[in-house]
Amino acid sequence: MRRATALLGLLAALAFAAPAAAQEPDARPRVALPPAEGEFRPGLGVETSHELGDPLGRPLSGEELDRAVAEVAADIRCPKCQALSIADSGAASAQAMRAEARSLLSQGYTREQVVGYFEQRYGEFVLLQPRARGLNLLVWAAPAGIVLLGGLLVVVRLRQRRRSADEGLDTYLRQVEQETAT
C-alpha cells in the first residue's frame, strides 16, 4: 500500500510535469565540452590509481607516446559509434578516451593496463576484438569447424560416388565377360 502510494506520487510528478519535459530542446545549441588533452584541474577529477594499481611500465612521451596511444585507441570501441574505434572517431567520448589513454600511458601504465582499465569500466563490449576465452572461443572455432565439417562431407560424398561408380563398372565388365565367354 505504502509502495503504491509512493509510486503514484512519482508517476504524478512525471504526468504533471510532462508538458515542460516534452518540449524538444532543439532551440538550444549543442555544445560539447572539449576534453582536455592530459591536463586537468588539480585536485578535481576521479581517482583511478587504486583501480589501476601501480604503473607496470615506464612513462612514455613524444612519438613513442603517440604510437602507444594510437595502438591502444585502435583496440577500443567508441561507445557512441557503430563499430568504430576511438582512433577512427571524432566523437567527444572518443576524444575523451584518447586523452585518458594518453594521460595513463604518460604516467607509465602499460598498454595492457590501459586497455584493461577501459574494459573494467565499460565491459568487454568496449574491446573491438573480444578476448579468446569462454563462449567467445566459438567466434574463432566455429569458422574452422564449419570448414572442416564441409571438407569431411565433400570427402565422404566423393568416396561414396567413386564406390558406386566402381560397382557399376564391375557389373558391366562381368556382363561383358559372360557374353564373350558364351
Added chain:
Amino acid sequence: MNRKVLLVGVGISLPLLLVLGFAFRHDPQIVESPLVGKPAPNFRLADLDGNIVDLAELRGRPVIVNFWATYCVPCWAEHPLLLEGSRRWQGEIHFLGVIFQDDPDLIAQFTAEYGRWGPSLVDEGGRVAIAYGVYGPPETFFIDRDGVIVDKAIGAVSPEQLLDVAEGMLARPAAATG
C-alpha cells in the same frame, strides 16, 4: 535420403536458432555494466557555483549519480521524476548530476527554468564519465551507504526502478555501522 536432408537441416538450423533465441533475450542497446556490485569510483568535482563535491565525503548515505545533458531528450523526460525523488528523500539520499559533454551555461539555464534536483557537477575532460563507463546520457548509478554501486539505469530512469532501488538502499544499514 529425405530423412538425411532433414537431419542435416535440423543440425544446421537448430544451433542458429538457439544462438538467435539467446541473443533476442537481451536488448542489444543495453550493455550490462561491470561496475554493479563494485565500489563506485571516487570523484571530486565542482558544481556550477564552484562548490566542491567529494563523493567519499557522502559515504554513510545513499547517493544517486545521474549523467545528463540538455541536448538529451530522455534527460528532459526524467527530470520531473528526479525532482520529485529529491524532494521525497530530502536529507536521506544525495542526488548528484554529472554534466555529460554539455555547456555548463546551458545546464544553468535549464535548471533555472525547470528546477534543480541536485548539484550539476562539471566533469572536465569527461574522466568521471569514463570511470563510470558511461555510453551516453542519461545513465543513473545508485550507490549505497557503503559506496557500492547497487544498480544502474540506462536511459530515463523509471519510477518503479527509482522507488525500488532508493527504498532498498535506505532499508539497508551501512555495513560499517551494522
